[in-house]
Amino acid sequence: GGDGEEAEGGVPQYVGFMSTLWWRHAWRLLSLYAPERLLLGTALLCLLLSVPLSALSAVVIGRLFNNFYYPYAPDSSRGHLREYCVAILGIYSLSCALEGAYTALVFVSGEKMASRTRRKLFHALLRQDMSFFDKVKSDSLVHTIRSDVQVIVRSTGAHLFHGIHCILNVILCLSVMFIISWKLSLVVLSLAPICVLVINVQRHFTNKLAADRRDCLGRAGAHMWESLLGMRLVRSFAAEDAQVEDYRACIADVHDLSFQSGLLDSTSKSAVTLTVQFAIVLMLYVGGIVVLSRQIEVGYLVTFVILSILQISSLGQLPKLVSQFKSALSSSSRIFELLDKIPEMNTKATQVIDDLQGHIQFDLVSFAYASHPNRSVISGLSLSIEARSTVAIVGARGSGKSSIVNLIQRMYDASEGAVLLDGLDIRGLDVTWLRENVGVVLEDPVIFCVSIAQNIAYTLDSATQSQVEAAARFSLVHDLIQTFPDGYQALVGDRGVRLTASQKLQVALARAVLAHPRVLLLDETISGLDASTAEAVMDNLLASPSQRTTVFLTAHPESVSKVPRVITLQGGGGKG
Missing domain, CATH: 1.10.287 (Helix Hairpins)
Structure with missing residues (x-):
């Protein structure tokens, strides 16, 4: 074989086991089991001890036929018959015990490796840039974590050991067969x-x-x-x-x-x-x-036939096992591609602002998504939002409002220019600290399939029930929650199916407010609420302007008519 080629999607196509790439990749695949080497070493020892037992049982059965085939065998041989049968039963029992032991050890090793690899994969996915998720479908990532890891466990665990067992069986059976005839x-x-x-x-x-x-x-x-x-x-x-x-x-x-x-x-x-x-x-x-x-004697013929059947059976299984190992290599290439992927965005900065005021500035910012690098969403945008002020950014669909939210949260980095927070470039700030202090309510909020209380207190394990209820009252969703039989412990279903679009926004607003962010970004939040709720929620948000910097982003100017300052986006820039 030659070197492996890359197929579409970066999956190597292995052209032969003589390829250096094949062996390098196979070695890395097997190295996933490194922490389980003691378990697997014990399993391999059990396997090596079990292999000769199949041939040994065939030899003993042959000896039994030699002793009792001939009609003139003495009656005293009946005692030996019992001994032979006990010996054969003992060999079978020991063989089953050893095979059961190595199968159990391999299974435990595989599950340990799978759990560890899935954790690493999930961690690797969570550290990727948002641009990565713009280009890769989430269902393919879930498939990699769930199915590809399972393929590796199956093909490099029980199947690999079974393959070793088959190879050793073929070698041993052929050796004994040549000795016989x-x-x-x-x-x-x-x-x-x-x-x-x-x-x-x-x-x-x-x-x-x-x-x-x-x-x-x-x-x-x-x-x-x-x-x-x-x-x-x-x-x-x-x-x-x-x-x-x-x-x-x-x-x-x-x-x-x-x-x-x-x-x-x-x-x-x-x-x-x-x-x-x-x-x-x-x-x-x-x-x-x-x-x-x-x-040869008839007993040796019996031994020979048994060994032949074992040998042919083992040979017949090898191609399937090799094919499964190749499948594991293919699956592992997708796994290693994710594990090795380094985020393009540098998130190693550790600086924080001790007394964050919330002054936001865009200094000649231009931005285009990686999926459409030649189509700028924002071009040369400069704006300043004073600390602890309330501002509305109004623009038509596609004018870059959601991109502004993404840039302030540093989901993406600006292509040109800089986004400043209290005069500091956010690229120099600790990204975890930044996102903890910048709350966001998206136009289509994510609601998890857990209780309402857990949705509101997302990531805030220390939040008390009274704090959760206070946040719910702020977003005017408390009374609705009380109508559920289980109250705050009511499950909202997959993606919040039990809630209306307006109620999802209210729960998301309560979640954001509970975290006490110094900057609060509301993307089409007011316009997405029911008419009976929108005005009251707006009044709550405007009632405490000194607590945070609040930025409304909307395509509906009438929904932010009470906001004291309005910035209008025009062609990627802004004025107001």
């Missing part, structure tokens, strides 16, 4: 490739159909998920029947592929069984000739 061994060696070929042809077509079936099931599942997620739209267009027909078509494809898979599976299994049985019959025929010519 080199002629019979050559017959087996000539038949083994045919058996393995038939097994792998069957596996190839079965896997292809299984992959097609998984794709169809995936499409059917995605269709169902989208239909349920967009149930309001489906109902609005009375499209239930059309959705059912589309789903029926997807399921029909799954049915056809399942039928083909079942037919192929039954046919190919019969072919594989027939091929293996033909090999055994041929072996018995040739072996019978060898026994009749008194070249």
Whole structure:
């Protein structure tokens, strides 16, 4: 093989195990188990001890046949029969105990590695820039953490050890077989490739159909998920029947592929069984000739047949195990890509402002998202928001209001110019401290599938119930919460499905206020509230202007008519 090539998405395509890249990547993959090396070393020792037991049991069974096959065997041999049977049972018991031990050790090691790797992956994802999440779908990241790690555990744990077991079995069985009869061994060696070929042809077509079936099931599942997620739209267009027909078509494809898979599976299994049985019959025929010519005893022929079956079975499983290890390499490449990714934004600054006032300045700031680097959202923006003042920034959709929020929170860095807080460039401030002191209520707030109290007190474990309720009263959501049977402990459902859009904003505002930020950014918060609530919430926000710097961002000037200062965004710049 040569060096690995990069496929789309940065996934290496391994062209052969002779590749340096292949071995380097395989070594790094296995090094994930480094903390479990003692457990795995013990498991490997159990495996090495268990391998000879299969061959030993075959030899003992052969000796048993030699002693009791002949009709003139003395009656005293019956005692030895019991001894042989006890010996065989003891070998089987020891073999099962050793295999059970190494299987358990490998399982524990795999779960430890999986938990550690998932934690590292999640930590690596959380430290990435927002621009990374703009370019990568969140479901693919979840798939990497959940499924790719599981593929590695399965393929480098039980399957890898099983592969080692199979390889050692083949070597040991062949060695003993050649000792018994080199002629019979050559017959087996000539038949083994045919058996393995038939097994792998069957596996190839079965896997292809299984992959097609998984794709169809995936499409059917995605269709169902989208239909349920967009149930309001489906109902609005009375499209239930059309959705059912589309789903029926997807399921029909799954049915056809399942039928083909079942037919192929039954046919190919019969072919594989027939091929293996033909090999055994041929072996018995040739072996019978060898026994009749008194070249070997019948017991050795029995041993030989047992070892041959073990050897062919082990050989047949190796290609599948190699394929699974390659899958683990492919999955690990995606994992290592995430673990190795260094955020473009420098977040190592440690400076904080001891007495933060909340004076915000934009000094000739220009900004474009990494996904569209040639399309500036903000161009040469300069503005100043005095400390502890209340200001509204008004602009049409796409004028850069949300980008201003992102820049102040330092979710992104400005392409040109600087964003200043109390006269200091925010790029020189501790980013965790900055975000703790800049509260944000987004136009489409995130509501977690936990209780209302937990949503309001998000990350604030020290918040008391009275503090949570005070924040809820500030955003006028307290009375609503009291209508729930469980009050503040009521679960709001997936993404806050039990709350209206306005109520989600109120919960998000309570969450932001509870953290006591020195700067509060409200992106379309007032305009998103119900008319009966918006004015009262605005009055609460305007009633305590000296506590914080409050910035409203909206496309609806009428919603901020009470705000003393309004800045209008025009073409990426601002005035007011």
